[in-house]
Amino acid sequence: MSTPSVSFEFFPPKSLEGSFRLWDCVNTLAPLAPTFVSVTYGAGGTTRKLTHEAVSTIHKTSGLNVAAHLTCVDATRAETMEIAQSYADAGVREIVALRGDAPKGQEKFTAHPDGFASSVELIESLANTGQFTIRVGAYPEKHPEAPDQAADIAFLKRKIDAGASSAITQFFFEADTFFRFRDACVKAGIDAPIIPGILPIENWNGTQKFSAQCGTHIPQVIHDAFTNATRDGTTDLLATALATELCDELLRGGVDHLHFYTLNRPELTRDVCHALGIAPKARLQNVA
Numbered sequence: 303m304s305t306p307s308v309s310f311e312f313f314p315p316k317s318l319e320g321s322f323r324l325w326d327c328v329n330t331l332a333p334l335a336p337t338f339v340s341v342t343y344g345a346g347g348t349t350r351k352l353t354h355e356a357v358s359t360i361h362k363t364s365g366l367n368v369a370a371h372l373t374c375v376d377a378t379r380a381e382t383m384e385i386a387q388s389y390a391d392a393g394v395r396e397i398v399a400l401r402g403d404a405p406k407g408q409e410k411f412t413a414h415p416d417g418f419a420s421s422v423e424l425i426e427s428l429a430n431t432g433q434f435t436i437r438v439g440a441y442p443e444k445h446p447e448a449p450d451q452a453a454d455i456a457f458l459k460r461k462i463d464a465g466a467s468s469a470i471t472q473f474f475f476e477a478d479t480f481f482r483f484r485d486a487c488v489k490a491g492i493d494a495p496i497i498p499g500i501l502p503i504e505n506w507n508g509t510q511k512f513s514a515q516c517g518t519h520i521p522q523v524i525h526d527a528f529t530n531a532t533r534d535g536t537t538d539l540l541a542t543a544l545a546t547e548l549c550d551e552l553l554r555g556g557v558d559h560l561h562f563y564t565l566n567r568p569e570l571t572r573d574v575c576h577a578l579g580i581a582p583k584a585r586l587q588n589v590a
């Protein structure tokens with residue numbers, strides 16, 4: 303089993319304290335030599351400027367390969383493509399292309415009258431520029447809006463065929479969930495890599511809420527373990543052990559790249575990577 307490649311997701315800071323935390327996160331995880339790091343785009347397009355600033359700053363100052371998340375929400379096609387072009391101009395050549403969720407207060411995604419109606423349209427336009435590596439989202443436990451998994455996977459195939467080169471999954475807690483999904487994707491003719499998204503559980507209450515919203519199943523054994531760990535004050539230890547075990551099973555099943563949802567808290571992700579044997583690499587600038 304060879305050492306996997308890794309990538310890390312951050313969100314853009316909204317305050318000075320948040321900026322320091324993001325910077326700490328980048329500095330803590332950069333020595334693990336990620337293939338790329340990505341920066342999210344606030345729900346409803348709310349962090350357009352902040353995402354751009356965070357992406358450009360990380361790109362300029364860390365030397366890491368940065369992927370900017372971009373959604374279709376609340377923007378015309380021209381505005382969305384202008385943002386993409388500004389990334390290309392800044393030397394950022396990776397985009398995680400998403401439809402996005404409805405802005406707060408609205409029930410479901412409604413396309414802007416002059417905007418992209420779906421992620422497929424966004425991916426096609428980005429691909430036509432010839433400037434980007436495009437990654438997309440995928441849902442091992444089905445997107446809540448999809449009628450069934452077959453329809454969801456058929457839609458994922460349309461996203462790949464439109465020009466995406468890989469898909470990053472929503473987080474999940476059982477390796478078999480990922481393996482079943484990966485097999486179904488292959489059967490549906492998807493040959494692009496499907497990268498598992500790993501969420502080390504930093505915040506148990508938040509994870510339960512978010513899992514319920516996005517349809518991620520939390521096995522009873524994890525509920526029980528967190529009840530005990532919360533009582534004993536050992537939740538970080540448990541979260542590290544669970545994520546490490548999940549990653550280990552994935553690697554044994556042939557996965558060669560792991561994508562971590564860091565929530566801008568680097569410690570658990572760093573500890574999981576270390577436990578998997580992903581060691582810090584000396585960077586020339588640190589020894590010169």
Ligand code: FAD
Nearest residue numbers: 342343345371400401402403421439445448454457470472
């Ligand atoms: P799509 O794949 O385009 O659509 C979701 C599902 O709806 C499809 O799988 C399909 O089953 C169905 N569907 C949609 N349109 C059609 C259609 N025309 N015909 C048939 N079926 C259709 N959200 C943010 O706001 N900002 C982020 O930065 C962000 N980053 C993310 C990163 C990853 C890796 C993932 C997995 C999700 C992320 N999200 C983010 C959440 C994402 O925006 C939501 O899950 C959103 O509801 C779906 O976006 P998508 O591009 O995956 O959707």
